[in-house]
């Protein structure tokens with residue numbers, strides 16, 4: 001039995017369901033262990049609760065120095081961590097290395113954001129001083145997705161610890177090894193016992209953690225389906241803070257731009273990076289009807305068909321790795337078939353060259369003729385093209401989704417961008433830039449089915465602490481003028 005959980009500063013074996021993670025291309029077992037039971041979740045909550053006051057009472061500078069030591073540990077282990085991310089998710093090594101860099105950069109950005117958004121302010125107010133300070137919520141749970149198993153949980157854990165919370169980390173069951181290595185970096189950094197606890201496990205562990213009455217908040221990155229479920233579970237609990245970062249059905253509108261190749265390159269970076277497994281990936285490409293649109297699509301198909309797809313460590317490096325699992329590959333192939341059966345036209349067929357490897361080649365379907373197009377996030381390298389008659393129709397089509405994470409416009413017209421910015425509904429609205437690759441130095445979150453108005457990245461500080469406004473004066477004195485109707489004599 002493997003010691004898969006980290007509770008109160010000790011590694012111990014899970015007593016729940018056994019599970020393993022696999023290399024999605026070779027199917028080699030990378031990690032095997034048991035998940036946490038509800039009783040083990042409870043003991044981790046107790047450990048976090050015990051550790052909380054000591055951690056919260058450390059000075060900000062003391063907490064920052066532990067975070068900086070964590071950045072140092074990430075750098076010391078950068079190669080091993082990048083390899084582990086590549087192996088477990090299937091993303092190419094060059095891309096896994098950028099994920100580790102994002103994890104390191106998160107420390108300085110979170111410190112800057114904490115000081116700017118949740119720091120301390122004071123000024124005179126009448127005969128007192130008005131002071132604004134922030135306090136941590138207490139014990140918070142962090143749920144991570146598989147597509148950025150290091151960077152995205154890190155985007156909750158770092159600001160949560162910085163604010164003085166203690167944390168229960170429940171990673172995706174598809175990427176336990178990356179989570180374990182990350183926690184080892186925190187141990188190397190000297191984080192006190194109980195301040196960060198690792199609860200490996202699948203859905204059952206997640207359900208037990210979300211339902212545990214001892215948590216003060218839950219920070220979630222994952223699918224809209226799970227996020228919605230958590231939102232319902234937290235209904236009627238205004239005392240608990242819930243931050244939801246969820247998926248999108250993101251539109252990218254293309255206007256008749258002068259530089260066709262720049263448009264094609266930007267579309268590819270938007271739709272196919274990470275094998276289409278980024279929440280910000282373009283899912284719907286809106287292309288003008290007519291000859292210019294036909295030429296753009298022909299070029300897009302030609303270039304996309306040359307994209308290198310391969311194992312994470314293949315040399316020369318591929319642009320796209322695999323999707324996360326054979327199950328995910330099958331679901332995407334089925335979704336393509338379903339769209340084709342409902343009137344979609346293949347421009348470039350998404351294929352799975354080897355049945356036992358989760359490698360998919362990029363796919364592009366024209367779905368203009370599909371009636372009642374499903375408003376679903378297809379989390380993989382399958383781009384849906386919709387042809388539009390005029391710009392108003394393109395904007396209407398872009399907004400025809402319950403989601404609202406990212407939307408983009410490729411256009412040489414500033415006036416059109418202004419109209420697009422005003423009329424589109426999303427948390428990220430880009431002009432002539434790829435939809436993916438959002439900056440950690442900006443807020444990151446969506447509206448509609450993509451989030452619950454608690455943006456992450458630069459604004460994560462906001463949900464990691466609550467403001468306390470104080471009116472303060474060192475001595476208690478009677479005011480010069482008393483309110484009418486009160487006699488002190």
Ligand SMILES: NC(=O)c1ccc[n+]([C@@H]2O[C@H](COP(=O)([O-])OP(=O)(O)OC[C@H]3O[C@@H](n4cnc5c(N)ncnc54)[C@H](O)[C@@H]3O)[C@@H](O)[C@H]2O)c1
Nearest residue numbers: 143144145146171172202206207222223226245246247279
């Ligand atoms: N907006 C963002 O910042 C962002 C970033 C990355 C990924 N995503 C989204 O994440 C999704 C891919 O990630 P995923 O498939 O790992 O998401 P998921 O929803 O399947 O899982 C996320 C986490 O929730 C847990 N979980 C699942 N069901 C649960 C339940 N009923 N109760 C409690 N916990 C439960 C999982 O074990 C995992 O830890 C995509 O939809 C993608 O768009 C969003």
Ligand SMILES: O=CCC[C@H](NC(=O)CCC(=O)O)C(=O)O
Nearest residue numbers: 278279280436437438439440457
């Ligand atoms: O898959 C979803 C995240 C995609 C990624 N976004 C970020 O990294 C946001 C910045 C942060 O959280 O620090 C992207 O846009 O590529």
